[in-house]
Amino acid sequence: MSSRRFSVTAGVLAMFLFALFASAHLFAGGSAEKGQSITFMTPPWGVPPDAEALKAFSRETGVKVEVISLPMDQLYSKVQIATSAGQNPADVIFLSEEAPSFIVAPGFVSPLNDLIQSDKSINLHDFDRVDFWTLNGKVYGIPSYVQMVMMDYNKAKLSQAGYSAPPTTWSQFKTEAEQIKAKGIDQYPIAFGAIDWSWYLISLSMGDQMFDANLNPVFADSGSKARSAMALLLSFFKEKLITPAMLSETTPHSIFMGGTGVFHQSWQGAYGLMNNPKSSKQAPNVAYMLLPDVGNTWSLDAALGISSKSKARAAAWKFIEWYVGDANQRAIFNAFGLIPARKSLQAALSSEGKIAQYPVLEEQAKHVHQLPRYATWWGPWTTKVTELLREGIQGSLTADQIVDDAAKDWNDLKARYSGK
Amino acid sequence: MRRLISRDERFVALALLLPVVLLAFIVYFPAIQTFFVSLTAWDLRLQGSDRFIFLSNYHKLLTDPEFWQVTGRTLVIVAFVLILELGIGFLIALLLNEKFRGRALVRALVILPWMLPPVVNGFLWNWVLNGEYGALNGLLYQLGIIHHYQFWLERPAAQIFWAVIVQTWTRFSFPTIVMLAGLQSIPKGIYEVAAIDGAGPLTRLRALTIPMLLPSITVALTVEFISAFQIFDVVWTLTAGGSAGNVINPFTKTLMIYNYEVVFRDLRLGLGAALAYLILVMSSIAGFLFIKNLYNRAVQR
Numbered sequence: 001m002s003s004r005r006f007s008v009t010a011g012v013l014a015m016f017l018f019a020l021f022a023s024a025h026l027f028a029g030g031s032a033e034k035g036q037s038i039t040f041m042t043p044p045w046g047v048p049p050d051a052e053a054l055k056a057f058s059r060e061t062g063v064k065v066e067v068i069s070l071p072m073d074q075l076y077s078k079v080q081i082a083t084s085a086g087q088n089p090a091d092v093i094f095l096s097e098e099a100p101s102f103i104v105a106p107g108f109v110s111p112l113n114d115l116i117q118s119d120k121s122i123n124l125h126d127f128d129r130v131d132f133w134t135l136n137g138k139v140y141g142i143p144s145y146v147q148m149v150m151m152d153y154n155k156a157k158l159s160q161a162g163y164s165a166p167p168t169t170w171s172q173f174k175t176e177a178e179q180i181k182a183k184g185i186d187q188y189p190i191a192f193g194a195i196d197w198s199w200y201l202i203s204l205s206m207g208d209q210m211f212d213a214n215l216n217p218v219f220a221d222s223g224s225k226a227r228s229a230m231a232l233l234l235s236f237f238k239e240k241l242i243t244p245a246m247l248s249e250t251t252p253h254s255i256f257m258g259g260t261g262v263f264h265q266s267w268q269g270a271y272g273l274m275n276n277p278k279s280s281k282q283a284p285n286v287a288y289m290l291l292p293d294v295g296n297t298w299s300l301d302a303a304l305g306i307s308s309k310s311k312a313r314a315a316a317w318k319f320i321e322w323y324v325g326d327a328n329q330r331a332i333f334n335a336f337g338l339i340p341a342r343k344s345l346q347a348a349l350s351s352e353g354k355i356a357q358y359p360v361l362e363e364q365a366k367h368v369h370q371l372p373r374y375a376t377w378w379g380p381w382t383t384k385v386t387e388l389l390r391e392g393i394q395g396s397l398t399a400d401q402i403v404d405d406a407a408k409d410w411n412d413l414k415a416r417y418s419g420k
Numbered sequence: 421m422r423r424l425i426s427r428d429e430r431f432v433a434l435a436l437l438l439p440v441v442l443l444a445f446i447v448y449f450p451a452i453q454t455f456f457v458s459l460t461a462w463d464l465r466l467q468g469s470d471r472f473i474f475l476s477n478y479h480k481l482l483t484d485p486e487f488w489q490v491t492g493r494t495l496v497i498v499a500f501v502l503i504l505e506l507g508i509g510f511l512i513a514l515l516l517n518e519k520f521r522g523r524a525l526v527r528a529l530v531i532l533p534w535m536l537p538p539v540v541n542g543f544l545w546n547w548v549l550n551g552e553y554g555a556l557n558g559l560l561y562q563l564g565i566i567h568h569y570q571f572w573l574e575r576p577a578a579q580i581f582w583a584v585i586v587q588t589w590t591r592f593s594f595p596t597i598v599m600l601a602g603l604q605s606i607p608k609g610i611y612e613v614a615a616i617d618g619a620g621p622l623t624r625l626r627a628l629t630i631p632m633l634l635p636s637i638t639v640a641l642t643v644e645f646i647s648a649f650q651i652f653d654v655v656w657t658l659t660a661g662g663s664a665g666n667v668i669n670p671f672t673k674t675l676m677i678y679n680y681e682v683v684f685r686d687l688r689l690g691l692g693a694a695l696a697y698l699i700l701v702m703s704s705i706a707g708f709l710f711i712k713n714l715y716n717r718a719v720q721r
Contacts, residue, residue, distance in 0.1 A: 080687055081464065102465075247571075247574060248546070258552075260552070379685075387668065390670060390671070394575070417465065
């Protein structure tokens with residue numbers, strides 16, 4: 001090769017390598033934590049509402065917190081992708097009820113037991129639902145707020161139909177819904193989504209366990225309550241007790257707040273939103289009701305965890321301590337109606353009369369039956385259930401076929417993700 | 421010593437260097453990397469899953485009934501979209517090729533849907549078709565054509581139908597413009613000679629316009645095939661149910677939505693990369709066949 005050709009080739013190669021290294025640095029980003037600066041990745045409702053209080057925390061502790069607010073559906077994929085690439089997505093991560101499956105079980109957040117033991121300022125006994133964030137004896141999140149899937153209803157419409165109290169059995173529930181429709185009070189009296197949640201809600205409420213201790217799908221046992229629940233749910237759609245518009249929605253809330261529906265799949269803390277005339281046409285007539293029959297439900301708690309790639313665990317822990325403290329938890333309660341996970345604070349808010357229908361919430365909380373959301377395959381499975389349900393609503397599958405297919409999918413995913 | 425590279429060649433080499441390096445980094449490097457990922461079992465939910473499994477992902481997909489079901493559904497959408505887009509585009513192009521008052525305005529209006537992002541078109545039509553407050557219901561009710569509001573997107577067949585309509589609405593401008601350009605390049609004298617020879621309007625259309633327009637039709641067909649084959653935004657916003665809760669409507673799941681589901685929802689990067697390559701291969705084969713069978717034949721004529 002002549003020297004000129006060699007130098008041209010070498011030049012091209014040099015530029016190529018330069019670009020390669022430059023881009024590698026670009027993609028690598030800053031990895032080392034700088035002093036006491038930490039990042040907190042959260043959905044919008046996890047952002048500390050009192051900005052001044054957060055600044056005061058930074059002044060007092062020297063821990064500067066950069067809050068990264070992004071939609072919940074993007075949060076986990078960012079954590080998964082960044083951590084898999086060896087990067088720290090954020091030091092502190094907001095953990096919603098989907099976190100156990102999406103990021104806790106795969107190991108993207110670190111256990112907190114060492115911090116809990118070395119620093120006694122957080123008393124876990126004062127927190128509700130620590131079990132939700134505990135996996136194999138290790139605690140992965142400090143609970144922030146507690147929430148349950150609940151139901152609420154429009155008192156005025158129910159009363160107009162001649163019922164003085166909400167139904168206590170699913171049989172009554174359907175009869176009342178049919179009566180409301182027949183009397184023309186509401187064409188679509190049930191506001192349940194065309195999603196997996198509606199099935200879990202009815203199944204658990206009927207008393208089905210859904211899974212056994214070994215994560216076997218007992219919901220598919222012959223004659224199970226979950227099978228009856230699926231049949232009942234399909235009948236709601238078939239008899240147009242639920243609006244077909246639900247098929248193009250992911251939750252029933254906007255349709256209910258738009259004025260359609262008497263019975264609504266709701267959540268603990270929805271009372272304020274549903275009774276706010278600015279956001280809901282059902283206001284001011286919405287009240288919580290206990291789930292019918294056995295009345296079991298599941299929880300939608302939230303917590304704060306620390307990334308497995310964080311190099312600022314001590315500063316992150318200081319922030320978590322502050323976040324679950326009285327002042328910030330009260331600010332969150334005032335801003336979003338989210339009930340603090342700390343029992344002492346719940347009691348204080350209740351004694352101040354700030355939690356609407358507290359006795360109903362207290363009673364419903366006795367019937368929390370956790371779903372195995374820590375299973376790595378929970379996320380993919382739930383979306384499959386929704387797809388199967390939608391096929392059932394369209395008449396492509398019967399209730400039993402949906403349940404059988406859901407069990408098969410569960411077992412297939414379990415085998416794949418547990419390596420069996 | 422003899423100069424191996426002339427000054428001009430050096431300039432060209434340098435001028436091309438940056439685009440080549442950029443192209444290598446932006447397109448080829450990720451494409452090659454994606455191919456290697458497609459040969460692994462990489463699943464973000466499973467740590468240490470990025471082991472080499474050779475062509476297993478391709479085998480899994482090609483033997484998976486869901487893959488063929490989704491491919492079939494996508495091809496049905498593509499077939500109807502192409503028929504409608506090219507048919508409507510051709511008729512409008514013929515119209516716009518004539519001189520009439522307000523032609524410039526009509527041309528601008530024709531381009532408008534194309535200028536809107538497909539996501540916007542999807543949301544727009546979602547509102548139009550809403551069963552409780554949609555504009556279509558309001559219009560038909562006012563005209564006395566319906567007596568009850570209809571849920572236009574309730575049934576799976578209706579969902580596919582409307583996805584086809586909205587995709588056609590979003591994209592018909594492109595074939596219109598391409599065919600209009602093709603029409604304007606046909607010499608007017610040919611038509612005059614044909615008319616003198618006694619050829620009527622339909623004969624002129626069949627024997628002159630369509631054959632001479634074939635290269636333009638092929639370009640429009642190829643581009644629109646790829647666009648419809650990779651349909652995502654319109655279906656996602658119109659019928660997929662939105663991204664909240666990661667719910668995907670199984671009745672309108674197209675190849676690109678299936679790919680989204682595998683990669684971004686299920687986080688199975690290896691399988692998703694293999695699916696992306698299968699989509700690429702299918703698109704390329706179709707594009708190749710269109711060019712080979714239509715464009716080349718037309719140009720040879």
